[in-house]
Amino acid sequence: MLLIFLYFLEMIIFWMIFGEGGQASYIMSKWSTQFIFYVLPFLLIFGIAYKIFKKRIN
Numbered sequence: 001m002l003l004i005f006l007y008f009l010e011m012i013i014f015w016m017i018f019g020e021g022g023q024a025s026y027i028m029s030k031w032s033t034q035f036i037f038y039v040l041p042f043l044l045i046f047g048i049a050y051k052i053f054k055k056r057i058n
């Protein structure tokens with residue numbers, strides 16, 4: 001659920017910064033933007049889950 005929330009939050013922020021249309025589609029096709037949208041939230045959620053499960057084990 002948190003991953004979905006972060007995805008939509010980042011999407012709204014990018015939409016507010018870059019607008020919509022041709023410029024936004026050009027920016028979305030860059031690898032750095034795809035990294036921010038897909039990989040960064042996954043790493044964030046994975047890190048939070050790792051810390052939670054690590055505390056429960058110890």
